[in-house]
Amino acid sequence: MTGSCPCQSGLPYEACCGPYHRGARAPSPEALMRARYSAYALNETAFLKASWHTDTCPPDPRPDGDIRWCNLTIVAHEHGPAEGAVRFRATYQDSAGFAVLDEDSRFVLEAGQWLYLHGTTDVSRLRPGRNDACPCGSGRKFKKCCPS
Ligand SMILES: [Zn+2]
Numbered sequence: 001m002t003g004s005c006p007c008q009s010g011l012p013y014e015a016c017c018g019p020y021h022r023g024a025r026a027p028s029p030e031a032l033m034r035a036r037y038s039a040y041a042l043n044e045t046a047f048l049k050a051s052w053h054t055d056t057c058p059p060d061p062r063p064d065g066d067i068r069w070c071n072l073t074i075v076a077h078e079h080g081p082a083e084g085a086v087r088f089r090a091t092y093q094d095s096a097g098f099a100v101l102d103e104d105s106r107f108v109l110e111a112g113q114w115l116y117l118h119g120t121t122d123v124s125r126l127r128p129g130r131n132d133a134c135p136c137g138s139g140r141k142f143k144k145c146c147p148s
């Protein structure tokens, strides 16, 4: 794809998550987390599997086709020499409306490669008012943007 990266870094995709999707090594858990978010948004299933620790990876990881990912905010991130944590908040839209996913993700470094181990998640449904800012992040009012 061209244009700005789905992870909302403000960088072009090719200067951000694109290279990781094609096999470059992410330098930190935060970079890997961003690339995994972008992979969900872009249906990069091979990368989802490649970036997931083999102990915890489902047999066939793939994004829920019903979900449109709208926003990513990295809330906190830290890492030591071989393990790391990233807390993020992601907004998405599905057939039931908008929701926010809060996740505390854990990562480990194996053979020089950061891998996603597991996450603790919490989903809250959003109930935007018609005149509220649309949760998709467009800056427009909800009623003029994406009401479901
Ligand atoms: Zn990115």
Ligand SMILES: [Zn+2]
Pocket: 134, 135, 136, 137, 138, 142, 145, 146
């Ligand atoms: Zn919208």
